[in-house]
Amino acid sequence: MALLQIAEPGESTPPHQHRLAVGIDLGTTNSLVATVRSGLAVVLSDDLGRPLLPSVVRYLPDGEVEVGYDAQARQATDPRNTIVSVKRFMGRGLRDVANHEGLPYHFDDRPGMLRLHTVAGVRSPVEVSADILRVLRQRAEASLGGPLSAAVITVPAYFDDAQRQATKDAARLAGLPLIRLLNEPTAAAIAYGLDNAAEGIYAVYDLGGGTFDISILRLTRGVFEVLATGGDSALGGDDFDHRIFCWILEAAALQPLSVEDARMLLTRAREAKEYLTLHGMAPISARLNSGEVVDLTLSTETFAEITRTLLAKTMQPVKKALRDAGLSIGDVKGVVMVGGATRMPQVQRAVGDFFRQEPLNNLDPDKVVAIGAAMQANLLAGNGRAGDDWLLLDVIPLSLGIETMGGLVEKIIPRNSTIPTARAQEFTTFRDGQTALSVHVVQGERELVSDCRSLARFELHGIPPLVAGAARIRVSFQVDADGLLAVSAREQTAGAEASIVVKPSYGLTDDEIALMLKDSLLHVREDAAVRALKESQVDAQRLLEAVRTALASDGELLSADERARVDAGLLRLDDAARGDNRRQIMLAMDDLEADTKDFAARRMDKSIRQAFAGRNISEIETVALPARREEAP
């Protein structure tokens, strides 16, 4: 298959064209950064050669931040300030977090997203994640030798809009040039599919530290099409640790534990789980601060028994996804295993039994997501070579809708819709003379608003006072290629019009992010102005290259006058980008954008015509119907 290799070994694209692009797997337990180098996707290691970065962040009284192995080593002695598995808190309120009573943190429950009290002050999960991402960015920049131009970050396919938005905000805080959020199982499918020239229906079973995803994909030559996805964004390897932890408490008949003892036993539980991957028995011993001594042996059988219900919980979404895709078990050609938790023998067995075939394990389950993300980042950055590319068609995991009278949900975009997608629906007023309408946007599969996740609320004013049911309010949903939603509403009876566009931001306002950005920049002692200038220079370079590439391939679409204006704009931006006046760069970019707007439209038209090229003309001529298109009812 032509897609197998992105470049010949040892051969790389010329450095001036090669944009530095990375894929980041921001995991519950571990995070990784990978890039495509000389046509091969590689995970970037730290100075000590370690590819994984434990997703652990410790805050110290002097404002210092430890991330990774150092922080992990201190989690038992400084549990309150050492944040583990922060991914579970992203875009979540306290009541959404299972077992939070058992966690050693000082939570602050806020509407939208919880906060954590640390010795260094209050931190949002977005900031904690940004601290992890910043370390990965620095690692990549040091390794690749310059500022990054493009980053793809993976998220669980089952992440809802709030969790995706939180991840995007974290990337912004960390100074990463994010160009796409990519679903983790889809990333794994890319890595697996390209590596094995796979074709057919594949299932990706992704059990991470804190999340579970199942995706069903159709792989055809050069196309990765997600047919359905499902999962549980609060189920993962952590829960298996927790089951062992509970078993220890019971088996050793322990008194209520201190925070430090609890954290230590959780660590012992995790070690036992990992040990059981290769052994039939795991010894668990610990001396607690309370003076109690734990000395137990956990067998594979007991471990399987106490986690049986967790495994059963993963099979429900699997069945649902297959049903949504209109497929049965026999249609699935292979099952790709992703996530460190799939190393557990009982997981392998359960998946094999369900699909009636041996799961595919020939890729490192810890690295496959980062590898796939790096491949996609490389493609999106424009580093792929002609012919060696692929098309990715992904879906939204959960239905989107709005609240209607009586606390019911009117679904506007159903789950598993291919993105980008948009849908509009008309609503009307409930009372005579009603001049405002409250729009409550929710996500989920249940019929009652109270069972779905609330994403945003806004009000539409300026509706002309009419009898109930006479006004026509059109609510439009647009989901972009990152799976993020934008909502607008418009009153459209004659003579009156009001419109509002809402990007839900879940507890973090733009102002808050701006403030955090400032704080974080001060904290790492980076000069904010220098950073901002560097970023706009990178953006300018990206635009310059995009326009130059466009001119090279489709320059004939411009008249001589237009071409001269674009060329002048290019020169101006090129000049500005060499200087250090950020305002001038921004202005020159705006000008060039404006001067190439029509050009972009013509190129798009040309692309679409190309899709028709080679078709039988008579075939096309017979297709026409009245051109005016009515909106679907």
Next chain:
Amino acid sequence: MPLPPAPGRQMAHGRGPRCLPERLTRTAMDFAADHFSLFGLPAAFRIDPLLLDRRYIELQTQVHPDRFASAGEGAKRLSQQWATRVNEAYQTLRRPLPRARYLLQLARHDVGSENNSAMPADFLVEQMEWREAVAEARAAGDHHELERLHHRLQRELAAREEEIAALLDEQRDLEQAADQVRRLMFEEKLLSEIDDAIAAGEE
């Protein structure tokens, strides 16, 4: 009432590179074109699903936002609009019910809403019997019976779709076709309720 005659549509050919931009934009594929023209398919109920899939991939290959991830804002916006448009058209044509409704809509024939009063009494009685059978099987937790109902209903759906195909493509009887489409809407809703019951039983 017959389907309206198809006015000839000109696709520009033999265009040299020196063409004026205004002309190019006018002759290009129209954003507001109907779904069938967008995929270069004849506007009919019976379609070649493999050809539809292929055209869909061909179009997305050209317009998908992933192709424009490093482009300017204008191109990104356009790409999102186009990719959304292509997805919408594909979803409409891919499945029989939305495709039939869309054909009727193109012919300016109102299908009407899922409104009981518009349906004949014998059909409604039949629907009630179906619903009772589903409710009983559900209450009894009879998974096997639900599966049986699912397959029986699917056979009825297939027969109904054949009928709609004949009415739309050969007889061009929009009145009758709309009536059959309304019945199909009831039956698809029923099918999804059976599927929900099956799903609930599995959990």
